Amino acid sequence: MKLPVIENILNANDKIAQENRALLDRAKIFAVNVMASPGAGKTSVILQTAQRLPPQLCPGVIEGDLASRLDADAVAARGIPVVQINTGGGCHLDAPMLRAGLAQLPLAELDLLFIENVGNLVCPANFALGAHLALVVASVPEGHDKPYKYPGMFAAADAVLLNKFDLQRVFDFDVEFFKRGLRMVNPHAPLFCVSCKTGAGMAEWRAWLLEKQNAFARQE
């Protein structure tokens, strides 16, 4: 006997992601899932963005890594509430891990949460966490072909930051080629060319993010 099912394979994860979203909504926290390959500058983007927030907005961070507390320590050194999740070899964060991380944060104090996913351009795109925004960070030294090679990740983005843009000439990075690849899988996500080192482009990204956060806060 054949039974139709039509159910998402990661249904169990998706259900917990919905619970995470409901928890974040109740706490009035706008959550950003930050995804990128290792070394693209996820932690730098988070720190540089947090530093540019208006004083009334309190950020928090969840750090996902295979091992170590290096990133969490860097965040904590800036006085930002942070939880480190070590996946112990797992290549992505999933919704139950985020749930465990949320339980350790002072949610009542936070307005904006950055969830730094494990450095990987493949599986994090498949595992919903419950965040409000998917941010993909690419960086110039990785090369301009990344949207063609990792289309699933770029398709999942609500916004894309192209970091280390101060190195564009050094690496002969073809921005138009990168943009065409991105548009092929994702016609609408805005692309911000930024440099965490020089601060170039960060004002535009910050303005866009605050607009999204504002719309979220008003609607809650």
Next chain:
Amino acid sequence: MHELAVTQGILQTALDAAERCGARRITTIQLVVGELSSIVDDSVQFYFAPLSRGTLAENATLQFRRAPLNVHCLDCQEIFSARAPLPFECPHCGGVSLRVEGGRDFYIESIEVTDEAAGD
């Protein structure tokens, strides 16, 4: 690592569906996987055997249907199918304004079940 979690998801979803209708054994699981979903069939197959041991789905066959990924050329309006890595230009007109359609499917389409227990 990734396929392990995915395979657990497949198994659980199939077992839930089978239990809802009181089936005693799952013989086949039909999956639809889009080209952009980054799932390796062989790897899922590899994890499925040990994970399903002792469950209703032990010895079930996994059937993968690859959902097509179509690319629409905005210049000549031609639609052609593709696989990752994505094409840089349209094979028909050389245009570079391309849009991918579909390819993100990732679900169980159906399962085949029987009331006979294994070995009956």
